[in-house]
Amino acid sequence: MHKGTYYKEKLSANKLVRCYETAPPRIKQYLDAEIRFVISNLQGTGLVLELGCGYGRVMKEVSQFVSWIVGNDISKESLELAGSYMESCQNYTVFLMDVSHMSFRSCIFDVVFCIQNGISAFGVNKKRLIAESIRVTKDNGIILFSSYSPKIWHARLEWFRRQSQFGLIGEIDEEKTCDGTIVCKDGFRATTVNGDQLIELFNEFYLKTSVIEVDESSIFCKVVKKN
Numbered sequence: 185m186h187k188g189t190y191y192k193e194k195l196s197a198n199k200l201v202r203c204y205e206t207a208p209p210r211i212k213q214y215l216d217a218e219i220r221f222v223i224s225n226l227q228g229t230g231l232v233l234e235l236g237c238g239y240g241r242v243m244k245e246v247s248q249f250v251s252w253i254v255g256n257d258i259s260k261e262s263l264e265l266a267g268s269y270m271e272s273c274q275n276y277t278v279f280l281m282d283v284s285h286m287s288f289r290s291c292i293f294d295v296v297f298c299i300q301n302g303i304s305a306f307g308v309n310k311k312r313l314i315a316e317s318i319r320v321t322k323d324n325g326i327i328l329f330s331s332y333s334p335k336i337w338h339a340r341l342e343w344f345r346r347q348s349q350f351g352l353i354g355e356i357d358e359e360k361t362c363d364g365t366i367v368c369k370d371g372f373r374a375t376t377v378n379g380d381q382l383i384e385l386f387n388e389f390y391l392k393t394s395v396i397e398v399d400e401s402s403i404f405c406k407v408v409k410k411n
Contacts, residue, residue: 196259206346210339217399235283235298240266256281284308297328327407331377336401
């Protein structure tokens with residue numbers, strides 16, 4: 185099954201919430217560290233976009249530090265859940281939208297971010313995703329993408345095994361699962377993108393990329409959009 189379809193049809197809304205509830209302590213630390221890193225790069229920022237916002241798990245935290253946050257996702261059910269999850273927030277908007285074909289005007293966001301390995305999890309053309317992210321970002325704006333660090337492989341695999349045990353994803357194919365790729369017997373594959381690959385993707389658009397490892401769990405790519 186296509187990864188994007190999987191998250192839209194099988195792992196959205198309350199099931200997605202359950203995924204995070206099953207996370208072991210090391211993964212919860214990783215999730216928190218990613219949010220803190222994003223916040224450290226956008227305090228006082230005006231208009232921010234999260235790609236693949238789901239039910240608002242990250243948006244809710246980030247909203248306290250920006251003037252307005254926008255999120256998009258392909259799951260209608262997750263966005264409907266965001267309405268209640270984000271109820272206390274007054275500075276957000278969500279859109280049902282494919283991240284690789286966004287209907288936003290060009291050069292409108294101060295920061296665009298895509299974390300927790302969305303670049304792989306979305307299952308879209310990576311070059312197209314990067315191009316769209318660059319297009320909607322203002323000149324001198326910041327773009328942040330993250331994937332998993334190899335150092336968190338064992339904790340990540342434990343987390344996916346828990347998700348499988350709870351019936352949230354398919355049974356793990358232990359023989360095919362290795363080297364950063366988790367394979368389920370129902371056809372789902374969870375891959376990663378390393379720092380060199382992130383640099384290569386942005387280099388195609390002549391943008392200088394900084395790669396930062398955060399918490400020995402995330403590989404972050406940070407780009408300042410320059411003409």
